[in-house]
Amino acid sequence: MDKHPMYYPIMADVADATCVVVGGGPIGWRKIAGLLDCGARVVVVSPDGVPALEAAERDGKLVWHRRRFRPGDLAGAALAFAATNDEAANAAVREEARREGVLLNAAYGADQGDFLVPSVVRRGRLILAVTTGGASPKLARRIAGEWERTYGPEYEAYTELLDRLRGRVLSSEADAERKLLALGELLETDALERLRAGAPPAEVEADCMKLLQSKLQNT
Ligand SMILES: C[C@@]1(CC(=O)O)C2=NC(=C\c3[nH]c(c(CCC(=O)O)c3CC(=O)O)Cc3[nH]c(c(CC(=O)O)c3CCC(=O)O)/C=C3\N/C(=C\2)[C@@H](CCC(=O)O)[C@]3(C)CC(=O)O)/[C@H]1CCC(=O)O
């Protein structure tokens, strides 16, 4: 078996980071759309592009240089994306990324870049991401599809509820041992089922807190 990279998974905050996407076809656009969703400053280099790219430029959402890639285009970039259909251009982007120390996503082949874009399910702050390391993007997509069904929209409110409850437990007056006990109970309530059934989050939170209070007080 070939040796594959031991990818180090991270969740990157790209808000206001300059991300250069080279190539404005459907694949380049998929990366651009994902970056815009995360608040990145997107710079596109491509002689032409899909209609959605035209619209995004018109709306002032990104900067688009309508020309072929040239050395210097990655200056100041935090991340770079090579998504052209031209082998020489993709290789030129790769060379410059190496030289400049810019992390590169190579849409044309997993082994050509520094990082991969996974398939993602978002439920607010809860983010599920999966990759096959380039073996089968379709399998990654399928697994994310399964997660879509398992982790429904209620998980967004549930995650926020857990965050608030956790904060309330940690900032309570109870001693450390009782806090730990209460934290251990956080996932043992019926909050998820109730949120799924449409109960108001504030009501669920109040009931959960009552339960946790008993752990914080009488042990
Ligand atoms: C997850 C996702 C994210 C995204 O792109 O945003 C993504 N590919 C997605 C879908 C997808 N891509 C392809 C198909 C057609 C079926 C097939 O070929 O299997 C489908 C299925 C579909 O569209 O349903 C074709 C394809 N993909 C790559 C190559 C080049 C090569 O491998 O040589 C070729 C052949 C091109 C050719 O024909 O020449 C390369 C990459 N694609 C990756 C990510 C990275 C590895 C991730 C991993 O292995 O897990 C990597 C290495 C680089 C990267 O782009 O980061 C996105 C799902 C989005 C979602 O979840 O909605």
Ligand SMILES: NC(=O)c1ccc[n+]([C@@H]2O[C@H](COP(=O)([O-])OP(=O)(O)OC[C@H]3O[C@@H](n4cnc5c(N)ncnc54)[C@H](O)[C@@H]3O)[C@@H](O)[C@H]2O)c1
């Ligand atoms: N990662 C993935 O999921 C995935 C899926 C399918 C294909 N791919 C790969 O991604 C590549 C792009 O796919 P696509 O469907 O968007 O292709 P496409 O041919 O529709 O678009 C390529 C874009 O690159 C631009 N381009 C060409 N030469 C350039 C240069 N020198 N400088 C800047 N821009 C240049 C073109 O003008 C065009 O806008 C494919 O060739 C394939 O290798 C990746």
